[in-house]
Amino acid sequence: MMTRTALPRRTFLRGLGAAVALPWLESMTSAAVPKPPVRMGFVYVPNGMDVRNWNLDYEGKLGQLSRIMKPLEPLRDEVTVLSNLTHNNGRALLDGAGDHGRCCGSYLTGIQPKKSATDIHVGISCDQIVANAIGNQTRFPSLELGMEDSRQAGDCDSGYSCAYTNNLAWRGETQPLPPVLDPRAMFERLFGVDAGLSSEDRARRNRFRKSILDFVSDDTRKLQQDLGPTDRRKLDEYLSSIREIERQLERAEKDNAQINPGMSQPYGVPADFAEHFKLMTDMLTVALQSDMSRVFTFLVTREGTSRSYREIGIADGHHPLTHHRNDPALMEKVSQINTYHVQQFAGWVEKLKSIKEGDGSLLDNCMIVYGAGLNDGNRHNHEDLPTLLVGRGGNAFKPGRRIVSRRETPMSNLFLTMMDRMNVPVENFGDSTGRLSGLNLG
């Protein structure tokens, strides 16, 4: 009688100095790994939505979708439309103007950002809570992607730091995790910069890099003695970021693995939005598929962006367009941009669905929020935020529906539910009042 032994989850095909990671295989199933991992991600689009063309006028099973959601219609069985979710901490709450800064800073943190261009302060984001809890199971605790080059310092919205508008993930109250914008940089992060190097050269380079980190650490420790408490804290955070990179390098070194991405190495940032989006999501797909990470954030463009979309014939900036003063011509352009974003997203969702994993697809084991931090970019309101949840979270959710929550239901309630699904239960988060009802199966 033959006994089949389950393959370890992190199996590599090895030979002549190369190693190729395998995606999740059924033969990996064992008592210890009963099913594929669940992945959690957030795709953020800026400047709210033209809600006239976003909203649905019915609840329950999804049928015909709105104009902006239309590209997702073939995939509607994979989509949950969520209505009435609110970020109270995106509101002014006596802090005056700056809705773009607040809405992005509070989006995954549930906390009102401190109004300052220099003294940034918000809260740890929900993706990072999960990454801290389960990130040791994967090569990267989390991945942060973006598509628009943007500064991290200075005032980006009425006194709010650019750190708020240009980052989604926050490792701590004062420490954003800037997204990787350049596909090449993302490629190198995921697969190593040394795709063409020999294993000896790779090892030598890693040793060199490590020695630099040690040197920096020694040097900065000397500096610490002369610094005040605030600067020391900042330095500590800076060092911890470096140590995290070091850990990633050590992990990569230990694995001695070169992941085969199944694609050639990209060069530069594509000028075309759709091409850029596809490149970033292609790499993200490989990362999810090969379990390099289970948590990601994707800031499609920065909040408040004035990017134009000449690809679809729109030369005006996105943000100015959203202040349309109900001019039909301007509103039409906003709708076109919103639809264009969903179109790119739908293409990626389709790809995730096409990848088999276990009894279903890679998409089945994902839960990806697609949404904006403002409802209507013209009104700058923070209730009924445009929100989609894509995927089944490992057969936890039943998509294909529109769920309308009670008004003022905190967006943080959705995040609590998602954290539960990642087996990282948290009692409360941001301004949560409980779990989001109606989402879970059974």
Next chain:
Amino acid sequence: MQLGAGKPPVGIVYDSDFGNRIDDALALAVLYGLDGKNECRVVSVTVSKPNLRAAAATEVIGRFYAGAVSGNFGATGRNLPVGLATEGPAAEDTPILRGILDSKKYEHGVHDLNDTAEPHAVIRNAFTAQFDQNCVVVLAGPATNLVRAMNLPGTKDWIAKKVRYLVMSDFEMNSKIDPAAARQLFAEWPTAVFVSGSELGLAMPFPGASLDKEFAWSQAHPVVDAYRAAKQMPYDAGTWDVTAVLQAVRPGEKYFKLSEPGSAKVSDDGRAEFVYSSVGKHRQFTVDPEQKDRAMQAMVELASVKPVVRAPRRPRNAVATDPAKPPAEKKQP
């Protein structure tokens, strides 16, 4: 009198079991009347009676007076929906609700539970938007919603920072409805608390005869319809909640006597009593025979005041307008 000089008028967080007694409706009328005079801002309205029609009727009154339920008026305002409890006692429909809603004379936007909000979220969110010490809470029903709000993480800090005091009407009766909530409220509420006993509302009855005289300017008035539907006319109504609103917004008028400090206590079976103690944070407000007529006059005048339509930024002298015309739609800044 305007509280909080240099700040907007004091923000009122109002929680009631609307629909059970007519003074709920009268109290809302007085509250919006005070709002129309720039003496306060209604910043949140929540209902502990778990009946969708109670929320709908509440919204009718808000729209009648102010074009919205809450906070549509000043630079710091916004529209929060009616918060509605989904469980609790006295869920049944009442003549008051039928009087306001069944004629379908008045528009409202509450047709489904999702048109309302969790009351504790509404209350907490209202606190977050107020200037420090520029908010007053009026509790005109059981403490259920308020305690749920207080129990949300961080909300006690918000209360301590934003709220000047809490005024609770008929604490003997309202404690009996949810004794556990009342006990926790009296033990843990971070600010000063003023409570009235059952005798106050009975001692200062609202004159039913005023409906024909003081409210004659209106062809259709939801509070008048509710009043007429509540009981066989003519009758005078108890004013437990109305007196609480007066004490909350116009403490400086000294309409009522204030007791020495003490603590409101609630036994397991729901019996409430006021125990005097020099270290207590609570006070009882009671009828003041010398001020009674003045207080009664203020109640009638404020309850029957004409609605005031405001610009998005409140002008110094708001203008009374024809209530037959629908209030102008407000745009958010």
